[in-house]
Amino acid sequence: MRKTFLLFIPIALFLSGCASDGEVVAQDLWVKSSEMSIKGGMSAVYGTLTNNSSQDVVLVRGATEIAGVVEVHEMAMIGGEMKMQEIDGGLTVPAGKSIVLEPGGNHLMLMMLTDDLEAGEEISVTFDFAGAEDITANGVVAKPAEGGDEEYHSGEMEMDN
Amino acid sequence: MVSRRGFLASGAAAAAAGAVGAVAGASAAGVAAEQNLETFAANREAQFFGPHQSGIELDIQAVTNMVALDLKDSVTKEDMLRWMRLLTDDISRLTRGEPVLADPAPELAIGAARFTAYVGFGPSLFAKLGLDSQLPEGFAELPAFSVDQLEDRYSGGDVLIHIAADDPVVLAHGTRGLVRDSMPFASVRWVQPGFAHSPGMIPAGLTHRNLMGQVDGTANPELGSEDFNSVVWIDEGPEWIRGGTLMVFRRIAMQLDTWDQLGTPSKEEVIGRKLSNGAPLTGTNESDVPDLGARHPNGLLVIPEFAHIRRAAPVESAERIFRRPFSYDNGMNERGSMDVGLLWTAYQRDISRQYLPIQRRLEKLDLLNKWTVPIGSAVFAIPGGVQGSELIAEPLFS
Numbered sequence: 049m050r051k052t053f054l055l056f057i058p059i060a061l062f063l064s065g066c067a068s069d070g071e072v073v074a075q076d077l078w079v080k081s082s083e084m085s086i087k088g089g090m091s092a093v094y095g096t097l098t099n100n101s102s103q104d105v106v107l108v109r110g111a112t113e114i115a116g117v118v119e120v121h122e123m124a125m126i127g128g129e130m131k132m133q134e135i136d137g138g139l140t141v142p143a144g145k146s147i148v149l150e151p152g153g154n155h156l157m158l159m160m161l162t163d164d165l166e167a168g169e170e171i172s173v174t175f176d177f178a179g180a181e182d183i184t185a186n187g188v189v190a191k192p193a194e195g196g197d198e199e200y201h202s203g204e205m206e207m208d209n
Numbered sequence: 210m211v212s213r214r215g216f217l218a219s220g221a222a223a224a225a226a227g228a229v230g231a232v233a234g235a236s237a238a239g240v241a242a243e244q245n246l247e248t249f250a251a252n253r254e255a256q257f258f259g260p261h262q263s264g265i266e267l268d269i270q271a272v273t274n275m276v277a278l279d280l281k282d283s284v285t286k287e288d289m290l291r292w293m294r295l296l297t298d299d300i301s302r303l304t305r306g307e308p309v310l311a312d313p314a315p316e317l318a319i320g321a322a323r324f325t326a327y328v329g330f331g332p333s334l335f336a337k338l339g340l341d342s343q344l345p346e347g348f349a350e351l352p353a354f355s356v357d358q359l360e361d362r363y364s365g366g367d368v369l370i371h372i373a374a375d376d377p378v379v380l381a382h383g384t385r386g387l388v389r390d391s392m393p394f395a396s397v398r399w400v401q402p403g404f405a406h407s408p409g410m411i412p413a414g415l416t417h418r419n420l421m422g423q424v425d426g427t428a429n430p431e432l433g434s435e436d437f438n439s440v441v442w443i444d445e446g447p448e449w450i451r452g453g454t455l456m457v458f459r460r461i462a463m464q465l466d467t468w469d470q471l472g473t474p475s476k477e478e479v480i481g482r483k484l485s486n487g488a489p490l491t492g493t494n495e496s497d498v499p500d501l502g503a504r505h506p507n508g509l510l511v512i513p514e515f516a517h518i519r520r521a522a523p524v525e526s527a528e529r530i531f532r533r534p535f536s537y538d539n540g541m542n543e544r545g546s547m548d549v550g551l552l553w554t555a556y557q558r559d560i561s562r563q564y565l566p567i568q569r570r571l572e573k574l575d576l577l578n579k580w581t582v583p584i585g586s587a588v589f590a591i592p593g594g595v596q597g598s599e600l601i602a603e604p605l606f607s
């Protein structure tokens with residue numbers, strides 16, 4: 049197996065949780081595995097999106113085989129509490145800039161999971177952009193994580209869409 | 210007195226102003242060199258990808274955590290692969306001085322600091338997962354030795370993650386990441402922290418000292434040598450263990466209070482080497498080969514019958530091991546007696562032919578036993594290294 053590792057290099061890049069269409073690059077992607085990420089439950093995808101083009105692009109939607117519903121979320125102060133909600137009109141990645149999707153901040157929300165999402169599992173995730181080609185990342189790994197989204201701990205879906 | 214920082218700042222300012230010549234003896238190049246010196250430890254990077262896991266064939270780092278874990282009840286081979294996927298990615302990032310994915314404290318990834326971690330498996334793991342056919346040759350729990358006073362809290366374990374770095378904060382941060390990603394699969398059985406010298410204390414390749422004061426590691430096979438390969442790295446048997454090795458871990462307590470009652474000549478006779486520079490009692494330099502036949506004019510052996518290096522020296526040529534012991538310091542009691550010793554580790558191809566005959570000889574006779582007590586013990590099989598997108602131990606759990 050080791051002798052043939054050169055053959056695997058292109059696949060390695062493909063599988064490493066990053067994807068690119070040349071203009072927009074998604075890096076360091078991961079998906080949260082917690083007590084909420086069970087069949088019918090929810091999770092979120094995080095990472096860094098970099099826009100190498102000279103025009104703003106907007107992340108408007110996403111898709112993955114593991115979730116029935118995928119939305120672009122932000123955290124916002126609603127009635128004195130931090131809650132997450134869908135971002136009106138999507139999330140802009142400014143020309144030449146990177147944005148970070150992270151716990152407690154913007155994220156790609158996965159709801160109505162079609163199966164349990166266990167630590168170390170890999171999924172593929174598609175990012176739908178307005179103003180750029182969609183990109184699909186394979187090998188997005190599920191990391192055990194609890195921090196960031198307070199709603200995950202309450203056991204209640206407090207979503208304001 | 211000028212503080213070093215103030216001195217550097219003024220040197221840098223002078224350089225920026227285009228001042229020609231030295232300000233207080235510091236040229237711009239000198240300032241840069243000094244700044245490099247201040248962070249040299251942060252910038253040194255070990256290599257993760259390769260034929261072997263990292264952290265064995267490497268000059269010993271400053272600090273270590275040995276973490277042993279026991280599998281959760283329902284864990285399967287498939288789960289093991291998911292665990293190894295997380296650990297492989299984590300270790301490769303931490304080795305580069307980067308945070309792991311999903312790191313809640315990425316700001317703590319302040320430098321590579323020769324971070325390394327490798328994963329190993331105890332015999333109990335093979336039993337739990339029904340992997341007996343994958344056991345490497347000669348790999349089994351150690352027999353009991355008469356010198357042992359083993360405690361459960363320091364012994365055994367299904368899985369070992371042995372982590373080390375040249376900085377304690379880098380070590381703690383890396384340990385946390387690896388343990389966090391292990392919790393879906395296992396629980397922590399024990400953690401044993403240890404240390405050697407800080408970076409900059411001894412030149413690379415030179416032997417470090419243990420807390421008895423001895424130069425420890427002289428007779429080891431040389432890193433990077435063919436000799437090292439033939440003593441340590443396995444090249445046959447099940448695919449997953451090729452490029453790997455078998456490790457014996459012994460937590461050995463040192464009784465420093467009684468040890469320090471000995472004078473220097475007695476201490477030196479116990480080992481058979483000089484305390485000053487580690488030279489054999491029959492030589493002048495550390496690298497001199499001990500002359501086990503040499504006698505004093507009065508007929509007594511120069512390196513006594515009971516001396517540690519005489520007893521530990523190979524009888525059969527195969528009886529050699531690579532030792533990489535960290536010290537531990539677990540505080541002291543109200544009388545000021547320190548709870549110290551070695552996290553003694555030995556790496557080899559075959560425990561039954563390499564470590565075991567040596568330990569059997571030492572068990573029978575080794576004056577050092579008077580001041581040293583094994584209180585923890587475990588063995589781990591350490592899979593080979595990874596390339597590209599391979600996972601640690603992938604062929605074992607696939």
Ligand code: HEM
Pocket residue numbers: 419421423424425426427428429459461462463480482517518521522523530551553564567568571581
């Ligand atoms: C606290 C416990 C121990 C201490 C303080 C200790 C210390 C030392 C020292 C100072 C040396 C001489 C320098 C060198 O070659 O490294 C040495 C050599 C050695 N020790 Fe130990 N040791 C301990 C336990 C053990 C154990 C448990 C074993 C194996 C079962 C062992 C095996 C060896 C071997 C193979 C050598 C090299 C002998 C040769 O010259 O060929 N040691 N040890």
Ligand SMILES: [Cu+2]
Pocket residue numbers: 092121122132133155157
């Ligand atoms: Cu959300």
